Amino acid sequence: NAGVTQTPKFQVLKTGQSMTLQCAQDMNHNSMYWYRQDPGMGLRLIYYSASEGTTDKGEVPNGYNVSRLNKREFSLRLESAAPSQTSVYFCASSEKKVNQPQHFGDGTRLSIL
Amino acid sequence: RKEVEQDPGPFNVPEGATVAFNCTYSNSASQSFFWYRQDCRKEPKLLMSVYSSGNEDGRFTAQLNRASQYISLLIRDSKLSDSATYLCVVRGPDNDMRFGAGTRLTVKP
Numbered sequence: 001n002a003g004v005t006q007t008p009k010f011q012v013l014k015t016g017q018s019m020t021l022q023c024a025q026d027m028n029h030n031s032m033y034w035y036r037q038d039p040g041m042g043l044r045l046i047y048y049s050a051s052e053g054t055t056d057k058g059e060v061p062n063g064y065n066v067s068r069l070n071k072r073e074f075s076l077r078l079e080s081a082a083p084s085q086t087s088v089y090f091c092a093s094s095e096k097k098v099n100q101p102q103h104f105g106d107g108t109r110l111s112i113l
Numbered sequence: 114r115k116e117v118e119q120d121p122g123p124f125n126v127p128e129g130a131t132v133a134f135n136c137t138y139s140n141s142a143s144q145s146f147f148w149y150r151q152d153c154r155k156e157p158k159l160l161m162s163v164y165s166s167g168n169e170d171g172r173f174t175a176q177l178n179r180a181s182q183y184i185s186l187l188i189r190d191s192k193l194s195d196s197a198t199y200l201c202v203v204r205g206p207d208n209d210m211r212f213g214a215g216t217r218l219t220v221k222p
């Protein structure tokens with residue numbers, strides 16, 4: 001019953017370093033999402049992949065890239081980390097059908113110094 | 114204008130109270146709607162989907178008004194364990210899922 005698995009759970013980076021956050025789901029879902037959540041705020045959509053082979057920008061895509069490696073995996077890359085990217089990052093997946101909710105991973109807590 | 118807007122809160126209510134949260138969305142082509150609950154520093158978890166005819170799950174009732182682009186959540190007989198942040202979520206026409214900023218609820222003894 002793994003559901004959505006994110007790695008790592010915690011990471012500290014220095015400004016300018018690069019990093020890839022990994023996400024995998026075992027529910028055979030078509031759609032996958034990356035969000036960031038800053039203190040006291042809701043989740044903001046960074047990128048999403050409605051189905052394997054497609055990716056689209058969300059609300060806050062600047063400074064990020066994504067790869068939908070296969071149906072199971074959707075990674076988020078920070079090419080040159082900035083302190084403004086300090087946040088909690090959540091990955092989610094859902095079936096690509098109306099009324100199907102999302103399932104979330106536990107989150108990655110990322111600090112950039 | 115944000116695509117999904119919620120009451121800013123916070124709401125502080127006594128046990129047993131009834132509390133209502135509101136949410137509006139801007140894209141009239143939005144497909145489906147949900148309420149999620151988030152506990153401090155945890156991942157969001159589905160509370161309930163929102164159907165056009167309205168739906169109820171125990172003490173929780175969700176309503177949708179497509180004409181006004183408005184969603185609501187009513188919690189009756191509040192429990193201490195209902196203390197959390199409640200997030201309104203809207204699935205757009207491109208299968209993007211957008212969140213409101215959340216409304217924090219604290220239920221006090």
